[in-house]
Amino acid sequence: MKRKTKKIDISAYFFITPSVVMFLFFVLYPIILSFIISFQKKDLVKGIWVGVANYKDIFADPFFWLALKNTIIFVVVLVPVLTFLGFIAALKINKLSSLTRAFFRAVFYLPVVLSGVVISMIWKWIFDPSYGILNYLLELAGMRSVIWMASAGTLYYLMIVVFTFNFGTVLIVYLAAVAGIPEEIIEAARIDGAKSSAITWKIIAPLLKPTTFFIMVTQTIAVFQTWVVIQMLTNGGPARSTETLVFQIYREAFSFNQFGRASALGMVLLFIIVLITLFQKLYAGKDINY
């Protein structure tokens, strides 16, 4: 038996061929090509080798640094909010009857399955300076209306939409993790007279540390790649103030035909994502304590 499972199996190559061929053509080759194009001045017809000129241009461009700053602000504000609210909501939802639990889970997950286009279109109307419900409510309360998608705070208003878009995933991961905590642990703490806030922060939160870490890393990567919402609601404006890294990749390539420069931006994005993932691998390796 043992010997047989260890035997090298030629038929395996037949099973993996379709997937591997597709992968080589449409994933691996493009990744390598992207690296090569980042050293070229390239459009659809031809490419000229320019060395590191694209990278030099990018790092000299104040709008690149603004986009990077915007992307980091997105992550620094959104990821903690998503994680904290997801944790709290999961604890509260977990205590409910299974029907109410299913209701809340569905409500919070619904925006994730709806296309970003749909969600963005609804918010475009809600944010509309003259016909949007937000400004109507502000005026009703006697406050001045806001041009939501063209003001100094626009970057932060966009986060509201991105939040609804990412929250469902965070919640479901937390719910699965909370359900996995043995009830005896919590019961024992209660019998010992622990307050519910102490149970939350001294027992449950430390137990869920690996989950929290996983959520923070995956959400950082997800938020880094925010694009549809920006494209649909501000198109990077006003005055390029809400551009992100991914937004610039798309714009350089398909508005300006700067394939080389866009690929170089892609490599910068890849570099950052790899750093985050390596950090996860290193840290998670040391700290798993289920």
Add this chain to the structure above:
Amino acid sequence: MLIINNELKRSSVSEKLSFVISMVFLFLLAFFFLFPLYWMLKGALQPSFMAIQLPPSFLPIKMTFSNFQKLFTKTPAIRWFLNSVIVSGSSTLLTVIFSSLAGYAFGKKTFWGKNFLFWILLTAMMVPKQVMLIPLYVLMNNYHLYNTYPGQFLPMVAWPFGLFMMKQYMQTLPNDFLQSAKIDGANEWLLFWKIVVPLSKPVIATTAILTFVNTWNDYMWQLVIVKDINMATLPVGIAKFAYSEMSVDYGLLMAGATFGAIPMIAIFILFQKYFVKGITMGSIKG
């Protein structure tokens, strides 16, 4: 369940209060998620002049399908819908076939180069898709697949997400069972179809549904690969249309959003448990 029982038994004033606060918190958050959807439906079902009327009506009065009529006569929305069905359907079918074959080999077979290949597949999944956008666009033009259905769905099929899901599940299938079938004389092909596939139904369903929804909702690649508006998938078609008009007709826009949302809401309601399974499978790696 145990916790909620104790909560009620122990119902001191402060605990009752904290329960009320929790519910208020959850319902406020839920309202924040549901209101935009309600607003979309209300906008879609009202005459379009009411979308820009002040003060707005919060209740759906004067219901009408005129926005949908306008949507279906002014835009090829039905064609976009069919495009989405074709692109997402092809992507799902091929992904399920290819990834179940490969997932079985990676999960259960021993072959030269296996670990190295799997490592490459996993590492590539870390690469953001935006990095591949430009070279893929150039390649598709070279292969004459620009503005075609295969161009729209092949990159989706190539993404190793399905393979990863299948491998994770199939490696847990009982070895003895597969061995005894082999001893009974089943060849590899029969073994796969008659035993591995039926045993793997849950992961096949999860992969199929997630692939369908991901392809349906894909925006960036679909925007890049399609030139002809008649080839656009539903989200791309609606978005392009929304921005082609000089003044925004919110009633019409909400009808388009609703038309785009309904298939996904239906799939979500029908197959909710598979979404949960898919996410938790992805998050708890062995």
